[in-house]
Amino acid sequence: MGQSSYIVEQMTASFDGAIHRRGDAGYEPARRASVWNALTPDRYPDVIVQAASEADAVAAVRLARTEDLRIGVRSGGHSWAGNHVRDGGMLLDLSRLDAVTIDPQARTAAVQPGARGNETLAALAEHGLFFPGGHCVGVALGGYLLQGGFGWNGRVHGPACLSVEAIDVVTADGELVHADAEQHPELLWAARGAGPGFFGVVTRFHLRLYERPAVIANGVHRYPVSVLDEVFTWAHAIGPQVPRAMELMVVLHRDEHDEPELVVTAPVLMDDEAQAREALALLETCPVLGRATMSLPYVPVSLEDLYAGVQAAYPDEHRYATDNMWTHAPVEDLLPGLHRIAETLPEAFSHMLWMNWGPSPPRPDMAYSVEDDTYIALYGVWEDPARDAQNIAWATERMRELEPHASGIQLADENLGRRPARFVSDANLARLDALRERYDPDGRFHPWMGRLDPPAAA
Secondary structure (H helix, E strand, O other), X not given: OOHHHHHHHHHHHOOOOXXXXXXXXXXXXXXXXXXXXXXXXXXXXXXEEEOOOHHHHHHHHHHHHHHOOOEEEEOOOOOOOOOOOOOOOEEEEOOOOOOEEEEOOOOEEEEOOOOEHHHHHHHHHOOOEEOOOEOOOOOEHHHHHHOOOOEOOHHHHOOHHHHEEEEEEEOOOOOEEEEOOOOOHHHHHHHOOOXXXXXXXXXXXXXXXXXXXXXXXXXXEEEEHHHHHHHHHHHHHOHHHOOXXXXXXXXXXXXXXXXXXXXXXXXXXXXXXXHHHHHHHHHHHOOOHHHOOEEEEEEEOOHHHHHHHHHOOOOOOOEEEEEEEEEOOOHHHHHHHHHHHHHOOOOOOOEEEEEEOOOOOOOOOOOOOOOOOEEEEEEEEXXXXXXXXXXXXXXXXXXXHHHHHXXXXXXXXXXOOOOOOOOOOHHHHHHHHHHHHHHOOOOOEOOOOOOOOOOOOO
């Protein structure tokens, strides 16, 4: 036995999880199971490591160093693009690391990357606590927090990464370190927004928690697509008036008769009912309210109801293609592209989301650095593989047509492998590059699948 083989055998002897090398019987099931999107990428790692403990994560990075493998990291597999599944190298699956420890008195929690956001919120509710967890059931916190994290009451508490006070992370040299404002602060800076380009394996996030909102409600108004101009012009105009505790969204989708329609919905998570009713009254200022095909001005709901409503738009075992943009462009500049999106809308459950996000308050210094007044995202959703090319093109090309009006994208719904875009500020991208060179000089971790480099200095 050669020295390298002996080292590998010693490293894996005490491994609690599973290791699947390409060609093994368990390899392809493990590869497919690592992606929630049924459109599994045609990319094939050399080895898949399913870690069962923090020690396994450390051992996996050391194994990758020994075998000179690049690493892609999976937390829950909800990355639409399957960033963690790359050709060659190692896929390190952390989905089994899902412990959640809550300190109600300190209002803090320590969560592992595989912990599901909706389950974490349910556990916090038992203590009257809250965290801006993601909108979809099953999304694990690892990738969600690294890319920023847009969740319930995110306009109040900011992107979820703002609530990350420290991390435990395995660095490229195989060492487990704690990073906070005093120790390895640059690793914490990068972890708050670097997304799939982060150069380490986070095994635990230390979170700041908040009081759970006392009242949750929603309002829903459905409109025919014939009033698209009026609805989006109104939504754009009232942006500065939307309370921070309201998520005002316009969804373009197909109704139960397979016809395109607009749905204005605005979940609110607030302190009392009077406050919630006052906020939702804003929806009734739409100038074409009389054209609505259905109006529910105020509906008391639970967080579980909100999750169920979102999940109805993102069914399991479907194929997905997404793309997105931030913008502060005048609505007149956006309307032609919005019409084009509506005219070419694929089959249900494909949809477009418009969300009034800004104006945002000043943010602390962290890698996360691109957001704007309005968020627009496209989600192609289908089942038939024969429609892959058509639906991928819908999301990608419609967003490319709107690209001149974009200030950037968010990493949650990115499409960087097909359409590179700006996801952090130019200065922060340069800083991330410098930190990667410092903490990962051998390129042990895969970078983003696509990027736009900052303009060259004059």
